[in-house]
Amino acid sequence: MYRLPLIIVCALLSACAPMSLPTPAPSLVGGSEAQVRANQAARQFVEVVETVEPLAERECRKRTSGLNCDFQIVVDDRADLAPNAFQTVDRYGRPILAFNIGMINSVRNADELAFVMGHEAAHHILDHLAKTRESATIGAVVFAGIAAISGAEAEAVRNAEQLGAAVGARTYSKEFELEADQLGTIIAYRAGYDPVNGAKFFARIPDPGNRFLGSHPPNAARMQIVRDTAAALAGQ
Known part of the structure; x- marks a missing residue:
């Protein structure tokens, strides 16, 4: 299973409120509109991870034999990088799905983020x-x-x-x-x-x-x- 505590994503993407709370209005957060958008992006990212990662793991276990299907989701917090997402493995063979802030903030909806996440997970499942x-x-x-x-x-x-x-x-x-x-x-x-x-x-x-x-x-x-x-x- 992935290990991506909500507090980490919130810290990376800017003052993120708990997922159980509705998106605060700009006048209530004491910040800019850009900060509100970052809050929304953080919530969306966590929600997609929580939905897609378990499904990707099941597909991996169903389609492969002996392949490590314990996906870990990581976020690159460098704000100056162009949007990017990629798949790799650590030195133990555990699959890593990496996203940077640019990618998380650039997608227009959860469907786009879920497709990108599924695409990168597929690279691992297919042993590319x-x-x-x-x-x-x-x-x-x-x-x-x-x-x-x-x-x-x-x-x-x-x-x-x-x-x-x-x-x-x-x-x-x-x-x-x-x-x-x-x-x-x-x-x-x-x-x-x-x-x-x-x-x-x-x-x-x-x-x-x-x-x-x-x-x-x-x-x-x-x-x-x-x-x-x-x-x-x-x-x-």
């Missing part, structure tokens, strides 16, 4: 980190081998190895993102949120297009897989 490392290793070996066979010097071989690792790591990155969008849609939907509405944040981020070895697929492709998956779920 391990698969990316494997692809990077293969790419490094292949490129270095080609350089060595061609008679390149040691430094050139090392450069080829680094390039191969970068190319290998990106080989399946678009596919992985679409897979995470699909499973993230399922997680958000089953947690009671609207993933199609949640995926509308794609319209507010730069479209990577269909660049060679780009890390993310076109936004239109991502929206399509969300719509198709949500429609299939609704028809069950």
